[in-house]
Amino acid sequence: MKLYDFTLAPNPRRVRMFLAEKGIEMPPTEQINTREAGQFSAEFQKVNPRGTVPALVLDDGTLLTESISICRYFEELHPEPSLFGRDAKENAVIDMWNRRVEIECYAPAADVVRNSLEIFKDRAIPGMPNGVPQIAALAERGRASVARFVGRLDQQLADNQFIAGDYLSIADQTAFITFDFAKRGELEVPADAKNIARWQSEMAARPSASA
Amino acid sequence: MKLYDFTLAPNPRRVRMFLAEKGIEMPPTEQINTREAGQFSAEFQKVNPRGTVPALVLDDGTLLTESISICRYFEELHPEPSLFGRDAKENAVIDMWNRRVEIECYAPAADVVRNSLEIFKDRAIPGMPNGVPQIAALAERGRASVARFVGRLDQQLADNQFIAGDYLSIADQTAFITFDFAKRGELEVPADAKNIARWQSEMAARPSASA
Numbered sequence: 001m002k003l004y005d006f007t008l009a010p011n012p013r014r015v016r017m018f019l020a021e022k023g024i025e026m027p028p029t030e031q032i033n034t035r036e037a038g039q040f041s042a043e044f045q046k047v048n049p050r051g052t053v054p055a056l057v058l059d060d061g062t063l064l065t066e067s068i069s070i071c072r073y074f075e076e077l078h079p080e081p082s083l084f085g086r087d088a089k090e091n092a093v094i095d096m097w098n099r100r101v102e103i104e105c106y107a108p109a110a111d112v113v114r115n116s117l118e119i120f121k122d123r124a125i126p127g128m129p130n131g132v133p134q135i136a137a138l139a140e141r142g143r144a145s146v147a148r149f150v151g152r153l154d155q156q157l158a159d160n161q162f163i164a165g166d167y168l169s170i171a172d173q174t175a176f177i178t179f180d181f182a183k184r185g186e187l188e189v190p191a192d193a194k195n196i197a198r199w200q201s202e203m204a205a206r207p208s209a210s211a
Numbered sequence: 212m213k214l215y216d217f218t219l220a221p222n223p224r225r226v227r228m229f230l231a232e233k234g235i236e237m238p239p240t241e242q243i244n245t246r247e248a249g250q251f252s253a254e255f256q257k258v259n260p261r262g263t264v265p266a267l268v269l270d271d272g273t274l275l276t277e278s279i280s281i282c283r284y285f286e287e288l289h290p291e292p293s294l295f296g297r298d299a300k301e302n303a304v305i306d307m308w309n310r311r312v313e314i315e316c317y318a319p320a321a322d323v324v325r326n327s328l329e330i331f332k333d334r335a336i337p338g339m340p341n342g343v344p345q346i347a348a349l350a351e352r353g354r355a356s357v358a359r360f361v362g363r364l365d366q367q368l369a370d371n372q373f374i375a376g377d378y379l380s381i382a383d384q385t386a387f388i389t390f391d392f393a394k395r396g397e398l399e400v401p402a403d404a405k406n407i408a409r410w411q412s413e414m415a416a417r418p419s420a421s422a
Contacts, residue, residue: 062300069307076299088287089273096280107318125356132355137346144343145336 010181012054020211051127097171104149111142112185157195221392222278223265231422262338308382315360322353323396368406
């Protein structure tokens with residue numbers, strides 16, 4: 001088993017946090033520096049033609065991309081402590097919240113970052129080395145979407161210790177890496193989102209936060 | 212249990228197909244006509260303030276939105292036949308392919324539809340009654356992304372009967388509803404994608420296709 005990782009990217013961090021929270025030892029890793037176009041090297045394109053990290057290669061050669069799918073693989077092998085839910089309802093509620101964070105917050109935050117930062121000029125979609133021009137209006141739409149989600153999440157965290165309820169789940173980890181990533185697009189959580197601030201400081205205090 | 216459904220929308224269809232394929236009887240349903248702004252009625256906003264269908268309300272009052280999360284709930288209650296995988300590797304591979312279809316095909320197809328059709332003028336994001344102007348350049352980007360994914364999927368289906376391997380999975384259902392939905396944006400699968408055409412005709416022949 002081998003994990004292709006990049007310590008400065010948000011999605012590989014989610015996998016590392018997940019493994020840390022479950023007490024699973026990190027598999028052998030190789031760093032793919034996506035800030036220096038390492039994902040487009042001939043060598044890595046042979047591993048993952050999509051040009052994204054994280055990527056996990058199993059011992060039988062199976063390639064797993066998509067950080068959440070990689071986390072699900074480890075969850076199945078090491079069920080305790082569960083971060084995807086312990087019964088049908090928890091599974092569904094956690095999956096729903098994880099998707100909401102991804103669709104209503106991560107995706108629009110990525111729209112902001114990829115469509116406004118100079119470093120992503122002409123490559124506004126992950127995995128594409130060039131040919132995808134930035135769209136300023138999409139960055140603007142992304143800002144509004146993130147603000148809308150922040151309001152909803154603050155409300156959810158007023159009544160719940162964690163995002164999906166009174167237990168830590170993958171949805172918390174997705175949100176935690178999202179808010180850190182969003183800072184690259186100058187999307188700070190506003191000071192009046194007090195419940196998010198409370199949750200963020202609890203998340204930051206966990207050893208997994210530095211994974 | 213009650214399912215809020217709309218027969219003309221792609222995501223509720225995915226839930227109906229999933230239930231049909233597993234032989235689960237449809238729960239009591241209510242139609243929410245999203246083409247006539249039914250999702251923004253005061254009554255439905257009380258059920259799901261996000262204004263999206265499908266939405267499943269459990270007997271204890273828990274609201275599940277997100278079609279995939281609803282499918283996972285039923286999968287856990289009725290494991291056979293499995294559409295999310297039978298072991299750690301299948302789980303991960305199916306989840307990965309389902310995500311690829313959603314992120315690389317459904318999302319850009321939705322970008323095309325929502326940012327080009329007159330019916331979505333000023334409401335280019337699901338769940339927002341107005342205030343979100345269309346972005347023509349995003350529709351154009353979406354067309355290119357869908358075309359790229361179609362090439363990748365045709366290659367995958369050259370070596371596999373179904374998207375995730377030699378068994379039907381939720382990834383096939385997601386792709387099937389996606390390609391039907393994409394027609395609304397005049398995104399037809401090109402004639403030279405012969406493996407997709409073979410798979411599509413097999414999917415269309417299953418009784419679940421008309422659910």
